Amino acid sequence: MTFKPDGQPADGLSAPSYVELSDVRKEYDGCVAVDDLSVSIARGEFFSLLGPSGCGKTTTLRLIAGLERPGSGRIAVDNRLVSDASFVLPPEERGVGIVFQDYALFPHMTVFENVSFGLHGRGKAHIHHRVGELLDLVGLTGLGKSYPHELSGGQRQRVALARSMAPSPSVILLDEPFSNLDADLRTTLRQETRDILRVEGATVILVTHDQEEAFSFSDRVGLLNAGRLEQVGSPYQIYHHPASRFVADFVGKADFIPCTLRGDRLVSSLGRFRHQGLSGPDSAPFELMIRPDDVTIAPDPLGEAIIAETIFLGADALYTLELPDATRLHSLGPSAKLLPDGTRVKVTVELAHVVAFPKD
DSSP states (O other), X not given: OOBOTTSSBTTOOOSOEEEEEEEEEEEETTEEEEEEEEEEEETTOEEEEEOXXXXXXXXXXXXXXXXXXXXXXXXXXXXEEEEETTEEOOGGGTTEEEEXXXXXOOTTSOHHHHHTGGGTTSOHHHHHHHHHHHHHHTTOTTOTTOOGGGSOHHHHHHHHHHHHHTTOOSEEEEESTTTTSOHHHHHHHHHHHHHHHHHHTOEEEEEESOHHHHHHHOSEEEEEETTEEEEEEOHXXXXXXXXXXXXXXXXXXXXXXXXXXXXXXXXXXXXXXXXXSOOOSTTOEEEEEEOGGGEEEEEOTTOSEEEEEEEEOSSEEEEEEEOTTSOEEEEEEESTTOOOTTOEXXXXXXXXXXXXXXXX
């Protein structure tokens, strides 16, 4: 773990580690799925693993759950070793619950039977109390005798969540549980799930390829690329202070404008921007990251840019601007007064955070 100048951990972890992965590596037939991954997750934290398809997110989740064994490295939960290259604690002994992408409900069992599946041996009174408590919590009161095929997608997702919580696990793993739902229901259930899990006090690890989902759900996010963690931090840090070109490009829309280093300034066709911490020889080539919300435009017959394309997004409009040197830049603005394509505009760039990367 590294530390920033103010003494806070660079990855944002401010409490003792509860789930700890140390140099974890997993290969399948010589193909590296997880590449020496190390990360610490605090008790009660909501943590997301974000990244494109095939980057190792679900494999990491399966390693934590005990469904896979690491080739090297170690995994600990609450300071107890649960996996290394020679030892795997069975999933049912880890205190970990998991909600799969397809929910994995037993179709021949009722909602009550599905939720109570992990409670065998707890006593009939305890089981009935716990299942009733959970069905109330997830908004399925009175549906205990229903079967999965009689439920909507959102209701099945709630059943899967209740089943994962039934044994009161200390860690709950969510493997893209909202991806099969329509957009409006996905947003609603995401917030409801977050609220429910906060009540339970669980440590939660979510796997997703959706940055909005990761940002709105999580305290911290780990961005994976080809099995490696590119960056771990708060959603704000990931978006505004990306640690690599990959992070900057993957999270949100961004343009990368050629510029050169001149002392404490980056010089570009859009102006000069003061930077902090960049190093290199004078006139070294860099790429300046500019997000559409950093760019404002106003109609001006003498403006330096022309609107080449407009995409209507509802409350906002995304403009593609063409500069005199043929550079293309994007601007996000309110759509109430939509500007037509071909309009010449004055461009103003205001960077709250100057982010640039050496040009390859």
